Amino acid sequence: MTESELKKRITDMRLEEIVEMLDAENRKLKDDNVDLEGENRHLAEHVKLLEHKRDELLDELRRVGGDKERDIVVGQL
Numbered sequence: 001m002t003e004s005e006l007k008k009r010i011t012d013m014r015l016e017e018i019v020e021m022l023d024a025e026n027r028k029l030k031d032d033n034v035d036l037e038g039e040n041r042h043l044a045e046h047v048k049l050l051e052h053k054r055d056e057l058l059d060e061l062r063r064v065g066g067d068k069e070r071d072i073v074v075g076q077l
Contacts (some may be wrong), residue, residue, distance in 0.1 A: 001009075
């Protein structure tokens with residue numbers, strides 16, 4: 001094997017290693033993205049639940065009788 005053939009073979013091997021590393025990193029990033037999308041959905045559901053609870057509490061405040069009682073309930077929130 002000539003020197004130039006050997007250099008080319010070494011270069012090709014290094015490039016293959018780099019491509020394999022990049023492919024592995026790409027797969028990891030895709031997996032991370034799927035995980036983040038799932039977490040995002042979970043957080044969005046949690047936000048909806050919290051908004052619903054907030055609305056319930058605001059409705060409760062509106063139902064409360066006098067101003068003094070309302071101030072007490074608001075202070076507890």
